[in-house]
Amino acid sequence: MSVSFFPNGLCFNKVLAAFIVAFTLVLAGCGAGGESNEASAQVSGDGGDSHDETGDAGNTDPDEVPEEPEQFVLNLVSQPGNVTINEGDTYTFSVAVQNDLPITVTWYRNGSVVQSSASTSFNASEQGTYDCAVTDGQSTLECDSFSLNVTVSQFVTITTQPSNQMVNEGVDVTLSVAATGTGVLNYQWYFDGAAIAGANAPSLVLNSVTVADGGEYYVVVSNTGVSTTSNSAQVSVAANTLADALITWSRPAQRADDSALAESDIQAYEIYYAESVNGQMQQIDTVDASELDYVATGLAAGTHYFSLVTVDTSGLKSALSTPVSVTVN
Template sequence: MTTTTKFTAKVFSVILASGLLAQLAPMAEAASWKRSNDTQVSTKGSWKKTTDVTTTDTSTTDTSTTGASTTDSSTATDTSTTTTVADTSSSTTTTEEQTVAVDINITFQPMSQYVPVNNLTTLNVAATGSGTLAYQWRKDGVAIPDAVKSYYDISAATMDDQGTYDVIVSNSTGSVVSNSAQVTVFVDRTANMFWQPPTTREDGSALALEDISGYRIYVTNDAGSLEATYDVPAGQYYHYFDNLETGTHYFTITAIDTSGMESDFSDLMSKTIF
């Protein structure tokens, strides 16, 4: 009589991660900001000061009198002629415009983000300038109380946190407003499951990969009822779940060998959909 040795107790190194891991990785890399001398985004602001300079030209009125004498045999007449030359005085106002630069450069702008409900996200800004820099974060144009640092944390995102964010950076020379960043909050109804294949049987003997025909994933709910099973082919060490309902879901996996024998369950993993 031939007996077949069972698999090792369970599939190991099982990881349950957000199903958006692959999609969001490029965003996460972009959001991991570093200030580089080679790649800086510079935003420079300025304000204008207007000075009125008034120049007044005043001229005088000249009056001259000339006399002319005419002699006649019968009558002598002395006629005086008065000539008045008028120069109207004028007042001219000249406006000089002076530009005073605001000494603030924003070297890293806030970035738009997609945030799952109940997750943490952080908005960042980096700036240089003279003196002490002050910060005021705004949401939809309204100042956020106590948001006065170079970063702003949303600790447990809700739908109310969706909106457009920016930050005012100021010092003694003036202020500059950063670019806007859009924060989108969503319900993440996905999960990704990763695992490593078993390498030994229950008695410690080696198990070759070609002896594994596939894997079976079991999903249960809060009440312990089985929601679904998923068969995964050998050589694949991940599975993607989507459209998960609100509540807590539990995941476990087994390995199946070429003779149809199934291993014990792996450690139980869970994910809660809010």
């Protein structure tokens, strides 16, 4: 656009400048300005939406603390400790618990469960290492390990006592005791209060007793911890009453083959002796053919057995005769 004529004598340059300014203002108010207003309104509207969203999120007070889950108490107030008991005894272990919910207490011995229940106590008699665990379903507490030591009781019991004996001189006497106890049992026999050397067995054998062996015998049985003494056994030894016995026989008239045996054909008789009817006969003497009896001396009380062998002049011997017995009271 160009202007070549301006009335009222206006300067062309000033008029043109004013016109441009006015035209620019019109454009700003009607065009660009309007668009700017619409855009501004749009932004304002979006801002309103943002304000609403902020208002929705604001329903939670930033100063309000979230509510925590309810807490239940479970505490170990006291625990068991180490204990020593005697064999055969029982000890009750217990644990004190502070709790809100019902609890289960599990007891262990050497790692194995021995009891699981609501009880806070446990009866124990076996040696070992124990521990326990307490739970209320929400949490679990474990107690410290503790031990139960069992002391084995030492004992010795005599079950069979030695018995009194009355014997004659020359016989063997056996005194015996039977005992039970813990560990290895030791024996010591005594005679009239003095220990008998080497008499350290459950039985005491006295060989060929004499009157001097008569007296009081007892035994002490012991282990590493205790000892017990048996009843006393009285051994009475009667002195032998020595006696003489007259043995007589008739002269044989026949040989084993039934042939005649003359008196002149007999040279001697051999005397044999045994302590029992089935005992081995031993020759004790020889007498001339003229003798038909024999005196056995120094016989102790009891029964004695004698037999005879006939010897002829040629040295032939008969079989042993049927034994005869002699009893000395």
